[in-house]
Amino acid sequence: MKQAGAALAGLLVLAACERPAExxxxxxxxPSNAANAPALAPASFPEVYERxxxxxxxxxxxxxxxxxxxxxxxxxxxxxxxxxxxRSMSSGSGxxxxxxxxxxTNDHVLGQAQEVVVVTxxxxxxxxxxxxxxxxxxxxxxxxxxxDFPFVSFSRAAxxxxxxxxxxxxxPFGLGTTATSGIVSAYGRNIGSAYVDFVQLDAPINQxxxxxxxxxxxxxxxxxxxxxxxxxxxxVGIGFAIPAALAREVTxxxxxxxxxxxxxxxxxxxxxxxxxxxxxxxxxxxxVIASLAPGGPAADAGLRPGDVIVQVDGEAIGEAADxxxxxxxxxxxxxxxxxxxxxxxxxxxxxxxxxxxSPPQVR
Numbered sequence: 403m404k405q406a407g408a409a410l411a412g413l414l415v416l417a418a419c420e421r422p423a424e425x426x427x428x429x430x431x432x433p434s435n436a437a438n439a440p441a442l443a444p445a446s447f448p449e450v451y452e453r454x455x456x457x458x459x460x461x462x463x464x465x466x467x468x469x470x471x472x473x474x475x476x477x478x479x480x481x482x483x484x485x486x487x488x489r490s491m492s493s494g495s496g497x498x499x500x501x502x503x504x505x506x507t508n509d510h511v512l513g514q515a516q517e518v519v520v521v522t523x524x525x526x527x528x529x530x531x532x533x534x535x536x537x538x539x540x541x542x543x544x545x546x547x548x549x550d551f552p553f554v555s556f557s558r559a560a561x562x563x564x565x566x567x568x569x570x571x572x573x574p575f576g577l578g579t580t581a582t583s584g585i586v587s588a589y590g591r592n593i594g595s596a597y598v599d600f601v602q603l604d605a606p607i608n609q610x611x612x613x614x615x616x617x618x619x620x621x622x623x624x625x626x627x628x629x630x631x632x633x634x635x636x637x638v639g640i641g642f643a644i645p646a647a648l649a650r651e652v653t654x655x656x657x658x659x660x661x662x663x664x665x666x667x668x669x670x671x672x673x674x675x676x677x678x679x680x681x682x683x684x685x686x687x688x689x690v691i692a693s694l695a696p697g698g699p700a701a702d703a704g705l706r707p708g709d710v711i712v713q714v715d716g717e718a719i720g721e722a723a724d725x726x727x728x729x730x731x732x733x734x735x736x737x738x739x740x741x742x743x744x745x746x747x748x749x750x751x752x753x754x755x756x757x758x759x760s761p762p763q764v765r
Contacts, residue, residue, distance in 0.1 A: 415632050416510050416612060436555040438621040447569050450621045451581050456523050456552035457498045458614060460573035461507055461530075461544075463515035464491050495572035495614030495627070496520070496544065498553035499653065505544040506653050507613030508628055509535045512542055520546055523579050534656030536760065538597045538664075540628055541649060542613075543656045554615065556650035560622035562586050568624055570605040570641070572614025582606040584639075586624070593629060593642055596726040597664075600642040601625045607641035616643050625649065665732035665755035668698020669705065671722040683746040687720040688712040691742075703753040706744065713741035729755050 437457045473484075494511030498504065505520060512518065518530040530544040562568065569583045584605030591600040603616060607627050616624040625643030632638050655662045670693035679685055688710040694701045711719050714728045715738060732738060732755040740751045 415609065415630050415635055416508075416628070436558065437552045438554045438558045438617070438623065447567075447581070447583055447619070450569055450617055450619065451571070454554055454615075454617055454621050455571055455579055455581070457554045458523065458571045458579055459496050459498065459505060460521040460576070460578060461494045461496045461505075461511055461613060462491055462519045462521070463494070463512050464517040464519070465514045493573060493576040493610050494612040495610065497571075497613075497615045498551045499556060500553055501549060501551050503546040503548050503551055504533065504553075504653075504657060505530065505546065506615075506626060506649060507542050507544060508626065509537050509540045509542045511613045518544060520544065521578075522551075534660040534662075536652050536656060536662045538662070538760065539595070539644060539648065539652050540598070541626065541644065541652045541656070543653050554617075554621075554623055556623055556646060556653070558620075558622045559646035559650060560618045560620065560624050561645075561647070562618045562624060564588060567619050568603060568605055568616050569619075570603065570607055570611065570614060570616040570627055572607070572611035572627060574608040574610040576610055587640070591642060592721070592723055593631075596723045597730055598644055598648060599727065600628070601645055603627075603641045603643055604639045605641065606637045606639070608637045609635070611641075622646075623649075659759070661759050663757050663759040664730040665736070666698075666758055667700040667703075667705075667729055667753050667755050668695030669693065669700040671711070671725055673721050674710065682710050683743055684710050684712055686712070686718065688743070689719055689722040689725045699753050699756055703740075703751050705740070705742065705751055705753065709742040709744050709749070711740055711742050712748075713739075715739050 437454045492513055494507060496505045496507035499506050520528045520530045528546040530546045533543040533545050535542040564586050566586050568586055569581055571581050574580050582605045584603055587604050588602040591602045593600055607630050611627045614627050616627055618624055623646040625645050626649045627643050629642045631640035652662055669691050671689045672692045674688055674690055679687055691705055691707055691709045711725050719725055734757050737752050737754050740753055742749050
């Protein structure tokens, strides 16, 4: 069973930087004017940076923590004090994915923002509107007015091997466009999200890097930087990025409809602790069905509370998040083959997930 999520929970830092305030759809195939379009052969990091960095932006989100207030002398109606609104600002990163001004960032970078300002590498300040947000994957899409923006295409998405070099670009601590380099450290990291298997990187990622991209040596998008593991709040060489393929799928849906559609089977699923796993005959782990929605796909398929899911389409299941990711990513019409333990005996069940859309998250 995977234990990484629990071990990391207390030390994860979302890579957004809090700072006090001072009072047309992307195409499936990379167009030739994408900043990373010519990325076919390995290049030096300076060459990669020169090509792709113009597509990276700094993002500043402004929220009102307390509205303006007037304090009166009640008996006489006199104004004793006028208090201005208390505003806060957070900074993060993002990057253009279309020439028409669509920008990818993390959902947590936006927070409760009433105003979002994007600063480009040539120091233009642009007001942005929120196209859509998906807290489940911590992704969001912004839009600024204009055209011919330099952008990178998710069709130039990469899945480099562990150990391959990468370059992360973002806005750490509000300093502006900054590049750091390292390697891909691991895949499939569970840091508490039921919908994302994170890519682990050792390129220095700090607060403010959230929402920025990481590229390989060909200038292909590896992922969207999202969090760091840190006992101190600073970089210790363990960062996490949302894989580019998932980011492309989510952002495409947000641009089209403003929300994300996922598969579901109508079952409450939980993890097994080691004692339960041994008692139920699943020493390698699994996910137990705790409840079923009447008339849902899982109930209709014959699954029962207490069943322990140990395989989906022949792949071993270590925890509930493994099942959720497989089900949520199922396409319309898909049928999943589940092997469950029921009373200690294996039973094979085929379930057809239905699709449902998340509620709109535009604020």
